Amino acid sequence: MEMHWHWLIVIYLFLGGLGAGAYLVSFAAEKGWLGKNSNLSRAGYYISAPVVAFGTVLLVFDLGQGLHKPWLLVRLLYNFGSVMTWGVYILSAFILIGFIKAFLVFMKKKAPTALNWAGAILALATGTYTGLLLWAVEAIPFWSTGIMPALFVVSALSTGLSATALLASVVEKGKASQGREGEAHLLLIAVELMIAITFFTIMLTGVKGPMGIQSAMMAVSGSYALLFWGVFIVLGLIFPLVVYILQFLQKRKSKIHSNTHSYVHIFSDVSVLLGGFALRAIIVLAALPLWNGLQL
Amino acid sequence: MNKLKKRVLISRRQMLKAGAIFSAALATGIIPSKLLFAETSQDAPSNPDKIGFMFNNEKCIGCRSCEYACKNTNEWETGAKWRRVIPVSESDSYLSISCNHCEKPACLTVCPAKAYTIREKDGIVVQDPDKCVGCKYCLYACPYHAPQFSDETGRISKCHFCKDRQDQGEQPACVASCPTKALTYGKLTELRKTPGGVAQIKGLPSPDLTKPSWVIIPKE
Numbered sequence: 001m002e003m004h005w006h007w008l009i010v011i012y013l014f015l016g017g018l019g020a021g022a023y024l025v026s027f028a029a030e031k032g033w034l035g036k037n038s039n040l041s042r043a044g045y046y047i048s049a050p051v052v053a054f055g056t057v058l059l060v061f062d063l064g065q066g067l068h069k070p071w072l073l074v075r076l077l078y079n080f081g082s083v084m085t086w087g088v089y090i091l092s093a094f095i096l097i098g099f100i101k102a103f104l105v106f107m108k109k110k111a112p113t114a115l116n117w118a119g120a121i122l123a124l125a126t127g128t129y130t131g132l133l134l135w136a137v138e139a140i141p142f143w144s145t146g147i148m149p150a151l152f153v154v155s156a157l158s159t160g161l162s163a164t165a166l167l168a169s170v171v172e173k174g175k176a177s178q179g180r181e182g183e184a185h186l187l188l189i190a191v192e193l194m195i196a197i198t199f200f201t202i203m204l205t206g207v208k209g210p211m212g213i214q215s216a217m218m219a220v221s222g223s224y225a226l227l228f229w230g231v232f233i234v235l236g237l238i239f240p241l242v243v244y245i246l247q248f249l250q251k252r253k254s255k256i257h258s259n260t261h262s263y264v265h266i267f268s269d270v271s272v273l274l275g276g277f278a279l280r281a282i283i284v285l286a287a288l289p290l291w292n293g294l295q296l
Numbered sequence: 297m298n299k300l301k302k303r304v305l306i307s308r309r310q311m312l313k314a315g316a317i318f319s320a321a322l323a324t325g326i327i328p329s330k331l332l333f334a335e336t337s338q339d340a341p342s343n344p345d346k347i348g349f350m351f352n353n354e355k356c357i358g359c360r361s362c363e364y365a366c367k368n369t370n371e372w373e374t375g376a377k378w379r380r381v382i383p384v385s386e387s388d389s390y391l392s393i394s395c396n397h398c399e400k401p402a403c404l405t406v407c408p409a410k411a412y413t414i415r416e417k418d419g420i421v422v423q424d425p426d427k428c429v430g431c432k433y434c435l436y437a438c439p440y441h442a443p444q445f446s447d448e449t450g451r452i453s454k455c456h457f458c459k460d461r462q463d464q465g466e467q468p469a470c471v472a473s474c475p476t477k478a479l480t481y482g483k484l485t486e487l488r489k490t491p492g493g494v495a496q497i498k499g500l501p502s503p504d505l506t507k508p509s510w511v512i513i514p515k516e
Binding site: 003004062063064066068072075076078079082083084085088112135137138139140143220287289290291294295296 | 408499
């Protein structure tokens with residue numbers, strides 16, 4: 001049987017994660033968790049809500065009735081037992097709070113602590129939801145592990161950090177330092193790599209059955225091998241990992257803090273974004289059902 | 297000092313153990329409640345009036361009358377095949393499959409729009425295409441591919457067990473058209489007493505997933 005979730009869903013899951021991650025990065029920076037005077041305390045807020053909102057619009061286009069009978073879309077809110085319904089509530093609330101927060105930041109007004117935290121919790125919920133949506137599908141072995149939300153949340157933070165850093169390098173010129181940005185990058189990428197290795201080991205060793213193996217094989221040696229090795233592993237994880245390890249070692253040695261966002265960093269940030277996108281693409285497109293429904 | 301070291305070691309080991317158990321549970325996607333309330337597919341249905349299909353693998357000659365009857369009666373939307381007759385290579389036979397009107401329908405659980413309902417009087421899982429938003433989540437959730445998407449109308453539709461025909465005292469179109477009586481239907485409690493009847497043959501998903509309301513009599 002033909003499966004019907006394609007690129008729009010891939011982009012939607014990617015942007016949902018990125019937007020959520022961006023909010024959390026600026027939230028962390030604002031709280032001082034990323035070091036003193038981090039230059040990331042605003043840029044993430046600017047992109048989070050628009051990015052998630054854009055992804056949600058794409059989702060509407062993917063709905064069979066999105067342009068047909070759009071009034072039916074209110075029904076997305078009906079089933080409180082459906083992960084998708086949870087997602088629609090979470091996304092709506094996050095987009096709303098995200099826009100309010102971005103507006104306040106832009107106006108240089110202080111936002112109430114409750115609003116900041118509500119946004120952070122909703123951001124975490126958004127990132128988790130994108131993975132939970134897939135975990136809930138028992139008929140797709142490649143999706144139905146609790147690793148999915150963990151992998152998506154870490155990737156959300158990582159891509160959110162890269163997107164925020166990229167934007168900050170443009171809008172925050174000459175302002176503040178990079179603080180612990182490099183360490184945060186390093187930690188997230190290392191954790192993501194470990195989760196990814198765990199996930200593919202579990203799939204390839206057949207814990208989730210033959211279709212789990214087949215899905216994973218499509219990624220590591222089948223039709224998505226280039227996307228997997230080239231984009232997700234090398235560009236998305238190994239290259240930035242090397243960049244941030246080198247930077248970390250250098251920083252320890254010289255104790256000099258650089259304020260510039262060098263070309264290497266721009267490359268590695270773009271690289272992380274491509275990797276995060278490739279991950280969503282592989283997970284969605286290599287999903288094979290327990291049974292194909294065509295023969296026995 | 298030694299004592300302290302020992303204590304630290306043990307706690308670290310316990311940490312690792314707990315971590316390993318936790319990640320193993322995550323990996324298999326097991327939620328503890330699922331283990332506690334495990335049910336088997338052959339239990340009596342919770343609704344005693346629930347009906348289901350019975351398919352005799354031995355009797356089916358692969359004529360596809362059921363498919364055509366279903367298509368004509370229910371006027372399938374383009375691309376939506378409510379019933380399919382598929383080859384079974386193991387026993388060189390056929391399987392006629394539509395919706396299994398499961399007791400734990402995954403489609404109903406995942407559908408955000410509540411387009412799926414279970415009819416109280418006979419347990420038929422009814423999907424209302426007029427309520428469908430076309431998200432296709434059920435397409436992934438159903439292990440039997442019963443929900444079918446039509447690109448033309450942008451919505452899902454599926455077998456409703458010819459509920460309106462049944463209300464008028466008629467048989468479902470597929471059952472009525474089967475020339476060899478390979479496809480029949482009845483109350484699940486009765487069907488499950490059929491000697492040799494099973495809920496799964498080789499290659500089909502485990503019936504524990506959704507508790508399908510069908511009985512297959514496999515060809516030996």
